[in-house]
Structures are given as C-alpha cells and as structure tokens.
Amino acid sequence: MSMKIDVNFGVCESNGLCVGAAPEVFDLDDDDNLHLLRDTVTPEIEEEVRDAVRQCPRRAISIED
Ligand code: SF4
Incomplete structure (x- = not known):
C-alpha cells in the first residue's frame, strides 16, 4: 500500500x-x-509526513490513502 502526498x-x-x-x-x-x-x-x-500535515498552518498538505 502506498499513500500519495499532495500539496496545495x-x-x-x-x-x-x-x-x-x-x-x-x-x-x-x-x-x-x-x-x-x-x-x-x-x-x-x-x-514524519503526518507531523508535517499537522504542523502546516495553512492546511496545505494532504495524504491520499
Ligand atoms: S505553509 Fe509551511 S508547512 Fe504548509 S506546506 Fe507551506 S511551507 Fe509547508
């Protein structure tokens, strides 16, 4: 299973x-x-990536399962 990182x-x-x-x-x-x-x-x-998602004040990062 791989998840994809998406940044707005x-x-x-x-x-x-x-x-x-x-x-x-x-x-x-x-x-x-x-x-x-x-x-x-x-x-x-x-x-680490989930930490980045949590820390982003703009909610710009998402992970697609
Ligand atoms: S706003 Fe900051 S934490 Fe969010 S994606 Fe941009 S550089 Fe990363």
Whole structure:
C-alpha cells in the first residue's frame, strides 16, 4: 500500500514547518518555493509526513490513502 502526498502550493506560505518535520520530503529553494522531493509515503517516513500535515498552518498538505 502506498499513500500519495499532495500539496496545495497556492495556499502554501513558505514558512518551512513541513521542511522541519519531514526534510526528506519537503524542501524550500533559494526563492522560498516549496518542492516535493518525493510524492509517495513509505512506512519509514509516514509519521514524519503526518507531523508535517499537522504542523502546516495553512492546511496545505494532504495524504491520499
Ligand atoms: S508547512 Fe504548509 S505553509 Fe509551511 S511551507 Fe509547508 S506546506 Fe507551506
């Protein structure tokens, strides 16, 4: 079973909280644009990604089971 990460880039405010929670998945570039380094959630990183979802103040991140 794999889950997919979806980010609503239109509401992201580039505060980097998700990068802090799951640096293997989320990255901010030099222009403060958020990038997904991967778009599927494997069991090893599931808890980190769920932390990122919880911490995002814009509710921009979702996981599709
Ligand atoms: S935590 Fe949310 S608002 Fe902040 S950079 Fe990540 S997706 Fe964007």
